[in-house]
Amino acid sequence: MSKTVLPTGKPTVKPGRWRARLRWLHRWLGLGLGLLFALIGLSGSFLALQPELLRLQHPDWPSVVASNEALATALERITHSAVANEITAIDLPTERLPVWQAYTAQDRRHYFDAQRGEWLLTRDVRSDWLLWVRDLHTYLLAGVVGEQVLGVAGLCLLLLLGSGLYLWWPRWRSFAASLRWHRRPVVLRWLSWHRSSGAVLFAGLFVLSLTGVAMIYGAPVRASLRWMAGEGTELVVPAPLPRRNAELPWQAILRAAQAAMPEAELRRIALPRADNAWVVIRARQPEEWHPNGRSMLWIDPYTARVAKTHDATMQGWGSRLDEALYPIHGGFVGGAIWLGCVHALGIVPAFLLVTGAMLWWTKRRHR
Numbered sequence: 001m002s003k004t005v006l007p008t009g010k011p012t013v014k015p016g017r018w019r020a021r022l023r024w025l026h027r028w029l030g031l032g033l034g035l036l037f038a039l040i041g042l043s044g045s046f047l048a049l050q051p052e053l054l055r056l057q058h059p060d061w062p063s064v065v066a067s068n069e070a071l072a073t074a075l076e077r078i079t080h081s082a083v084a085n086e087i088t089a090i091d092l093p094t095e096r097l098p099v100w101q102a103y104t105a106q107d108r109r110h111y112f113d114a115q116r117g118e119w120l121l122t123r124d125v126r127s128d129w130l131l132w133v134r135d136l137h138t139y140l141l142a143g144v145v146g147e148q149v150l151g152v153a154g155l156c157l158l159l160l161l162g163s164g165l166y167l168w169w170p171r172w173r174s175f176a177a178s179l180r181w182h183r184r185p186v187v188l189r190w191l192s193w194h195r196s197s198g199a200v201l202f203a204g205l206f207v208l209s210l211t212g213v214a215m216i217y218g219a220p221v222r223a224s225l226r227w228m229a230g231e232g233t234e235l236v237v238p239a240p241l242p243r244r245n246a247e248l249p250w251q252a253i254l255r256a257a258q259a260a261m262p263e264a265e266l267r268r269i270a271l272p273r274a275d276n277a278w279v280v281i282r283a284r285q286p287e288e289w290h291p292n293g294r295s296m297l298w299i300d301p302y303t304a305r306v307a308k309t310h311d312a313t314m315q316g317w318g319s320r321l322d323e324a325l326y327p328i329h330g331g332f333v334g335g336a337i338w339l340g341c342v343h344a345l346g347i348v349p350a351f352l353l354v355t356g357a358m359l360w361w362t363k364r365r366h367r
Contacts, residue, residue, distance in 0.1 A: 026163040026167060029156060029160050034349070037349040041346040041347065043136050048330065048331045048342045069251065071115075077117030081117070083104075083122075087102045087110065087271060088270065092269070099120060108122060138150075158209050158210065161206050161209065164199075165198070180192060193355045194355035205348060211325045215326060225318035226316070226322075235296075240275060246302055248279070257283070266282075267292040268281070294323045295309070297309050329342075
Protein backbone atom coordinates (compact mmCIF):
# COMPACT_ATOMS: atom_id res chain seq x y z
CA MET A 1 0.00 0.00 0.00
CA SER A 2 1.34 3.40 -0.97
CA LYS A 3 1.28 5.85 1.92
CA THR A 4 2.46 9.35 2.70
CA VAL A 5 3.35 10.72 6.11
CA LEU A 6 1.76 13.85 7.49
CA PRO A 7 3.74 16.31 9.71
CA THR A 8 2.05 14.69 12.69
CA GLY A 9 3.71 11.40 11.79
CA LYS A 10 0.42 9.64 10.95
CA PRO A 11 0.39 7.73 7.64
CA THR A 12 -2.45 8.33 5.22
CA VAL A 13 -3.54 6.74 1.96
CA LYS A 14 -2.76 8.77 -1.18
CA PRO A 15 -5.78 10.48 -2.81
CA GLY A 16 -5.42 8.27 -5.91
CA ARG A 17 -5.60 5.11 -3.82
CA TRP A 18 -8.60 6.43 -1.89
CA ARG A 19 -10.44 7.12 -5.16
CA ALA A 20 -9.54 3.69 -6.52
CA ARG A 21 -10.86 2.01 -3.38
CA LEU A 22 -14.06 4.02 -3.54
CA ARG A 23 -14.48 3.04 -7.20
CA TRP A 24 -13.96 -0.61 -6.28
CA LEU A 25 -16.59 -0.34 -3.50
CA HIS A 26 -19.05 1.41 -5.83
CA ARG A 27 -18.59 -1.21 -8.54
CA TRP A 28 -19.08 -4.31 -6.39
CA LEU A 29 -21.78 -2.80 -4.24
CA GLY A 30 -23.73 -2.01 -7.41
CA LEU A 31 -23.13 -5.38 -9.05
CA GLY A 32 -23.79 -7.29 -5.82
CA LEU A 33 -27.02 -5.53 -4.81
CA GLY A 34 -28.08 -4.09 -8.16
CA LEU A 35 -30.67 -6.76 -8.86
CA LEU A 36 -32.33 -6.11 -5.49
CA PHE A 37 -32.35 -2.36 -6.15
CA ALA A 38 -33.85 -2.95 -9.59
CA LEU A 39 -36.63 -5.15 -8.18
CA ILE A 40 -37.49 -2.62 -5.48
CA GLY A 41 -37.45 0.23 -7.98
CA LEU A 42 -39.63 -1.53 -10.56
CA SER A 43 -42.13 -2.67 -7.92
CA GLY A 44 -42.30 0.89 -6.55
CA SER A 45 -42.93 2.15 -10.07
CA PHE A 46 -46.00 -0.10 -10.30
CA LEU A 47 -47.21 0.84 -6.82
CA ALA A 48 -47.12 4.55 -7.64
CA LEU A 49 -50.06 3.85 -9.97
CA GLN A 50 -51.77 1.23 -7.81
CA PRO A 51 -55.26 2.85 -7.68
CA GLU A 52 -55.26 3.40 -11.44
CA LEU A 53 -54.13 -0.17 -12.15
CA LEU A 54 -56.79 -1.51 -9.81
CA ARG A 55 -59.49 0.46 -11.57
CA LEU A 56 -58.25 -0.74 -14.96
CA GLN A 57 -58.74 -4.30 -13.74
CA HIS A 58 -62.32 -3.48 -12.69
CA PRO A 59 -63.81 -1.03 -15.21
CA ASP A 60 -67.33 -1.83 -14.00
CA TRP A 61 -66.72 -0.07 -10.68
CA PRO A 62 -68.62 3.23 -10.33
CA SER A 63 -66.68 6.45 -10.83
CA VAL A 64 -68.89 8.83 -8.80
CA VAL A 65 -68.21 9.45 -5.11
CA ALA A 66 -71.40 9.17 -3.06
CA SER A 67 -72.94 11.84 -0.82
CA ASN A 68 -72.46 11.80 2.96
CA GLU A 69 -75.96 10.35 3.50
CA ALA A 70 -75.32 7.55 1.03
CA LEU A 71 -71.92 6.87 2.61
CA ALA A 72 -73.52 6.47 6.04
CA THR A 73 -76.11 4.06 4.64
CA ALA A 74 -73.43 2.07 2.84
CA LEU A 75 -71.25 1.96 5.95
CA GLU A 76 -74.13 0.59 8.00
CA ARG A 77 -74.61 -2.21 5.48
CA ILE A 78 -70.91 -2.98 5.42
CA THR A 79 -70.75 -3.28 9.21
CA HIS A 80 -73.60 -5.82 9.02
CA SER A 81 -72.14 -7.80 6.11
CA ALA A 82 -70.80 -11.35 6.27
CA VAL A 83 -67.18 -10.12 6.52
CA ALA A 84 -67.85 -7.36 9.07
CA ASN A 85 -66.14 -9.25 11.91
CA GLU A 86 -62.90 -9.36 9.92
CA ILE A 87 -62.71 -5.61 9.25
CA THR A 88 -60.50 -3.50 11.49
CA ALA A 89 -60.49 -0.26 9.47
CA ILE A 90 -61.98 1.04 6.26
CA ASP A 91 -61.07 3.82 3.84
CA LEU A 92 -63.79 6.10 2.54
CA PRO A 93 -64.23 6.40 -1.25
CA THR A 94 -62.22 9.06 -3.11
CA GLU A 95 -62.08 10.30 -6.67
CA ARG A 96 -58.94 8.24 -7.26
CA LEU A 97 -60.50 5.07 -5.81
CA PRO A 98 -64.29 5.57 -5.53
CA VAL A 99 -65.04 2.42 -3.49
CA TRP A 100 -64.79 1.43 0.17
CA GLN A 101 -61.48 -0.31 0.93
CA ALA A 102 -61.61 -2.40 4.11
CA TYR A 103 -58.58 -3.83 5.94
CA THR A 104 -58.47 -7.02 8.00
CA ALA A 105 -56.13 -8.54 10.55
CA GLN A 106 -55.57 -11.42 8.11
CA ASP A 107 -53.97 -9.02 5.59
CA ARG A 108 -56.94 -9.25 3.24
CA ARG A 109 -58.74 -6.33 1.66
CA HIS A 110 -62.47 -6.16 0.91
CA TYR A 111 -64.01 -3.67 -1.48
CA PHE A 112 -67.59 -2.40 -1.36
CA ASP A 113 -69.76 -0.20 -3.55
CA ALA A 114 -69.61 3.44 -2.40
CA GLN A 115 -73.36 4.10 -2.38
CA ARG A 116 -74.99 0.74 -1.70
CA GLY A 117 -72.32 -0.94 0.41
CA GLU A 118 -72.46 -4.12 -1.69
CA TRP A 119 -69.44 -6.42 -1.68
CA LEU A 120 -67.37 -6.12 -4.87
CA LEU A 121 -64.05 -7.88 -4.37
CA THR A 122 -61.64 -9.50 -1.91
CA ARG A 123 -57.89 -9.35 -2.45
CA ASP A 124 -54.89 -10.87 -0.67
CA VAL A 125 -51.21 -11.46 -1.42
CA ARG A 126 -51.82 -14.97 -2.76
CA SER A 127 -54.54 -14.04 -5.23
CA ASP A 128 -53.69 -10.50 -6.34
CA TRP A 129 -50.49 -9.57 -8.17
CA LEU A 130 -50.58 -5.92 -7.08
CA LEU A 131 -50.67 -6.85 -3.39
CA TRP A 132 -47.91 -9.38 -4.08
CA VAL A 133 -45.81 -6.60 -5.61
CA ARG A 134 -46.57 -4.39 -2.61
CA ASP A 135 -45.44 -7.11 -0.20
CA LEU A 136 -42.26 -7.55 -2.26
CA HIS A 137 -41.57 -3.82 -2.18
CA THR A 138 -42.15 -3.35 1.55
CA TYR A 139 -41.20 -6.72 3.09
CA LEU A 140 -39.39 -8.74 0.39
CA LEU A 141 -42.13 -11.36 0.95
CA ALA A 142 -40.45 -12.14 4.30
CA GLY A 143 -42.26 -10.02 6.89
CA VAL A 144 -40.25 -8.15 9.51
CA VAL A 145 -36.99 -9.89 8.54
CA GLY A 146 -37.41 -8.77 4.94
CA GLU A 147 -38.10 -5.21 6.09
CA GLN A 148 -34.85 -5.13 8.06
CA VAL A 149 -32.94 -6.47 5.05
CA LEU A 150 -34.47 -3.66 3.01
CA GLY A 151 -33.32 -1.15 5.62
CA VAL A 152 -29.69 -2.28 5.33
CA ALA A 153 -29.97 -2.40 1.54
CA GLY A 154 -31.38 1.14 1.56
CA LEU A 155 -28.39 2.40 3.52
CA CYS A 156 -26.12 0.69 0.99
CA LEU A 157 -28.04 2.38 -1.82
CA LEU A 158 -27.49 5.79 -0.24
CA LEU A 159 -23.76 4.99 -0.04
CA LEU A 160 -23.82 3.86 -3.67
CA LEU A 161 -25.49 7.08 -4.80
CA GLY A 162 -23.14 9.28 -2.80
CA SER A 163 -20.00 7.49 -4.02
CA GLY A 164 -21.24 7.60 -7.61
CA LEU A 165 -21.80 11.35 -7.42
CA TYR A 166 -18.35 11.86 -5.91
CA LEU A 167 -16.63 9.74 -8.59
CA TRP A 168 -18.48 11.55 -11.39
CA TRP A 169 -18.11 15.15 -10.18
CA PRO A 170 -16.12 16.99 -12.88
CA ARG A 171 -14.36 20.34 -13.10
CA TRP A 172 -16.77 23.21 -13.70
CA ARG A 173 -15.38 23.93 -17.18
CA SER A 174 -16.13 20.36 -18.28
CA PHE A 175 -19.45 20.05 -16.44
CA ALA A 176 -21.63 20.09 -19.58
CA ALA A 177 -19.35 17.68 -21.44
CA SER A 178 -19.56 15.18 -18.59
CA LEU A 179 -23.33 14.87 -19.14
CA ARG A 180 -23.06 13.89 -22.82
CA TRP A 181 -24.01 10.42 -24.02
CA HIS A 182 -21.55 8.73 -26.41
CA ARG A 183 -22.01 5.82 -28.79
CA ARG A 184 -18.40 4.98 -29.56
CA PRO A 185 -16.15 3.52 -28.32
CA VAL A 186 -18.17 0.86 -26.50
CA VAL A 187 -16.52 1.41 -23.11
CA LEU A 188 -17.20 5.15 -23.31
CA ARG A 189 -20.80 4.44 -24.30
CA TRP A 190 -21.63 2.47 -21.17
CA LEU A 191 -19.55 4.78 -18.97
CA SER A 192 -21.25 7.95 -20.26
CA TRP A 193 -24.76 6.46 -20.11
CA HIS A 194 -24.22 5.21 -16.57
CA ARG A 195 -22.53 8.32 -15.17
CA SER A 196 -24.65 11.02 -16.81
CA SER A 197 -27.95 9.26 -15.99
CA GLY A 198 -26.94 8.79 -12.37
CA ALA A 199 -25.81 12.40 -12.08
CA VAL A 200 -28.92 13.91 -13.66
CA LEU A 201 -31.31 11.76 -11.66
CA PHE A 202 -29.31 11.75 -8.43
CA ALA A 203 -31.61 14.13 -6.54
CA GLY A 204 -34.79 12.15 -7.25
CA LEU A 205 -33.17 8.79 -6.47
CA PHE A 206 -31.66 10.15 -3.28
CA VAL A 207 -35.01 11.54 -2.06
CA LEU A 208 -36.84 8.25 -2.71
CA SER A 209 -34.07 6.19 -1.10
CA LEU A 210 -33.79 8.45 1.95
CA THR A 211 -37.55 8.55 2.57
CA GLY A 212 -37.78 4.77 2.14
CA VAL A 213 -35.02 4.13 4.69
CA ALA A 214 -36.51 6.69 7.08
CA MET A 215 -39.89 4.90 6.97
CA ILE A 216 -38.29 1.53 7.72
CA TYR A 217 -36.55 3.02 10.77
CA GLY A 218 -39.65 5.06 11.59
CA ALA A 219 -39.52 5.04 15.39
CA PRO A 220 -35.95 6.37 15.85
CA VAL A 221 -36.36 8.80 12.94
CA ARG A 222 -39.57 10.24 14.39
CA ALA A 223 -38.06 10.48 17.88
CA SER A 224 -34.98 12.25 16.47
CA LEU A 225 -37.03 14.74 14.47
CA ARG A 226 -39.28 15.50 17.44
CA TRP A 227 -36.22 15.98 19.66
CA MET A 228 -34.57 18.35 17.16
CA ALA A 229 -37.82 20.32 16.88
CA GLY A 230 -38.14 20.54 20.65
CA GLU A 231 -41.57 18.94 20.67
CA GLY A 232 -43.20 17.50 23.76
CA THR A 233 -44.48 14.03 24.48
CA GLU A 234 -46.36 11.83 22.04
CA LEU A 235 -50.10 12.14 21.56
CA VAL A 236 -52.13 10.89 24.56
CA VAL A 237 -55.13 8.84 23.46
CA PRO A 238 -58.35 8.46 25.50
CA ALA A 239 -58.73 5.54 27.89
CA PRO A 240 -60.45 2.45 26.41
CA LEU A 241 -64.25 2.71 26.11
CA PRO A 242 -66.30 -0.35 27.18
CA ARG A 243 -68.07 -2.15 24.35
CA ARG A 244 -71.88 -2.32 24.40
CA ASN A 245 -74.36 -4.29 22.39
CA ALA A 246 -76.06 -1.47 20.51
CA GLU A 247 -76.53 -0.25 16.96
CA LEU A 248 -74.15 2.47 15.85
CA PRO A 249 -75.68 5.64 14.33
CA TRP A 250 -73.21 6.02 11.46
CA GLN A 251 -74.90 9.02 9.95
CA ALA A 252 -74.68 10.91 13.24
CA ILE A 253 -71.07 9.75 13.74
CA LEU A 254 -69.96 11.01 10.34
CA ARG A 255 -71.89 14.25 10.79
CA ALA A 256 -70.26 14.87 14.19
CA ALA A 257 -66.79 14.16 12.78
CA GLN A 258 -67.31 16.54 9.89
CA ALA A 259 -68.64 19.24 12.22
CA ALA A 260 -65.58 18.89 14.45
CA MET A 261 -63.26 19.37 11.46
CA PRO A 262 -65.37 21.13 8.83
CA GLU A 263 -62.56 21.73 6.34
CA ALA A 264 -61.08 18.23 6.58
CA GLU A 265 -61.75 15.23 4.37
CA LEU A 266 -62.72 12.13 6.35
CA ARG A 267 -60.46 9.36 5.11
CA ARG A 268 -60.21 6.26 7.33
CA ILE A 269 -62.44 4.78 10.02
CA ALA A 270 -61.09 2.42 12.66
CA LEU A 271 -64.05 0.33 13.81
CA PRO A 272 -64.78 -0.49 17.49
CA ARG A 273 -62.81 -3.41 18.93
CA ALA A 274 -63.84 -5.93 21.54
CA ASP A 275 -61.62 -4.25 24.16
CA ASN A 276 -62.12 -0.66 23.03
CA ALA A 277 -65.29 0.77 21.50
CA TRP A 278 -63.97 4.14 20.30
CA VAL A 279 -64.53 4.94 16.65
CA VAL A 280 -61.29 6.59 15.54
CA ILE A 281 -61.48 8.57 12.31
CA ARG A 282 -58.47 9.83 10.42
CA ALA A 283 -59.04 13.08 8.53
CA ARG A 284 -57.00 15.05 6.05
CA GLN A 285 -56.78 18.79 6.51
CA PRO A 286 -56.23 20.92 3.39
CA GLU A 287 -52.59 21.60 4.40
CA GLU A 288 -51.71 17.94 4.94
CA TRP A 289 -49.68 15.94 2.44
CA HIS A 290 -50.53 12.45 3.69
CA PRO A 291 -53.21 10.87 1.44
CA ASN A 292 -55.16 9.58 4.46
CA GLY A 293 -54.32 12.50 6.73
CA ARG A 294 -52.84 12.38 10.19
CA SER A 295 -55.52 14.40 11.97
CA MET A 296 -57.66 12.18 14.20
CA LEU A 297 -60.99 12.18 16.02
CA TRP A 298 -62.10 9.88 18.85
CA ILE A 299 -65.89 9.49 18.79
CA ASP A 300 -68.19 7.71 21.25
CA PRO A 301 -70.14 5.50 18.81
CA TYR A 302 -73.18 5.22 21.09
CA THR A 303 -73.75 8.95 21.58
CA ALA A 304 -71.95 10.29 18.46
CA ARG A 305 -69.96 12.60 20.76
CA VAL A 306 -66.48 13.73 19.72
CA ALA A 307 -64.36 13.14 22.82
CA LYS A 308 -60.94 14.21 21.50
CA THR A 309 -59.42 15.67 18.36
CA HIS A 310 -55.87 15.88 17.05
CA ASP A 311 -55.12 18.45 14.33
CA ALA A 312 -51.94 17.35 12.57
CA THR A 313 -51.38 20.82 11.14
CA MET A 314 -50.82 22.18 14.66
CA GLN A 315 -47.80 19.92 15.30
CA GLY A 316 -44.19 21.03 15.31
CA TRP A 317 -42.03 20.81 12.21
CA GLY A 318 -40.43 17.55 13.38
CA SER A 319 -43.69 15.59 13.40
CA ARG A 320 -44.86 17.22 10.19
CA LEU A 321 -41.62 16.34 8.43
CA ASP A 322 -41.89 12.75 9.67
CA GLU A 323 -45.45 12.51 8.35
CA ALA A 324 -44.34 13.92 4.98
CA LEU A 325 -41.98 10.98 4.30
CA TYR A 326 -44.68 8.60 3.06
CA PRO A 327 -46.48 11.03 0.70
CA ILE A 328 -43.14 12.10 -0.81
CA HIS A 329 -42.01 8.50 -1.27
CA GLY A 330 -45.33 7.34 -2.72
CA GLY A 331 -45.92 10.32 -5.02
CA PHE A 332 -48.99 11.57 -3.14
CA VAL A 333 -47.85 15.21 -3.11
CA GLY A 334 -46.94 17.45 -6.00
CA GLY A 335 -49.74 16.35 -8.28
CA ALA A 336 -49.25 14.45 -11.51
CA ILE A 337 -45.73 15.83 -12.01
CA TRP A 338 -44.16 14.24 -8.91
CA LEU A 339 -46.29 11.10 -9.33
CA GLY A 340 -44.91 10.73 -12.86
CA CYS A 341 -41.38 11.33 -11.54
CA VAL A 342 -41.78 8.62 -8.89
CA HIS A 343 -43.08 6.22 -11.54
CA ALA A 344 -40.18 6.99 -13.90
CA LEU A 345 -37.49 6.94 -11.20
CA GLY A 346 -38.51 3.39 -10.31
CA ILE A 347 -37.11 2.25 -13.66
CA VAL A 348 -33.74 3.99 -13.21
CA PRO A 349 -32.06 1.42 -10.86
CA ALA A 350 -32.61 -1.30 -13.47
CA PHE A 351 -31.09 0.96 -16.15
CA LEU A 352 -28.09 1.76 -13.96
CA LEU A 353 -27.61 -1.94 -13.22
CA VAL A 354 -27.58 -2.82 -16.92
CA THR A 355 -25.22 -0.01 -17.94
CA GLY A 356 -22.92 -0.64 -14.96
CA ALA A 357 -22.77 -4.38 -15.66
CA MET A 358 -22.11 -3.80 -19.37
CA LEU A 359 -19.34 -1.34 -18.50
CA TRP A 360 -17.68 -3.88 -16.19
CA TRP A 361 -18.06 -6.71 -18.70
CA THR A 362 -16.73 -4.65 -21.63
CA LYS A 363 -13.66 -3.58 -19.66
CA ARG A 364 -13.07 -7.17 -18.60
CA ARG A 365 -13.20 -8.39 -22.20
CA HIS A 366 -10.81 -5.70 -23.36
CA ARG A 367 -8.30 -6.68 -20.71
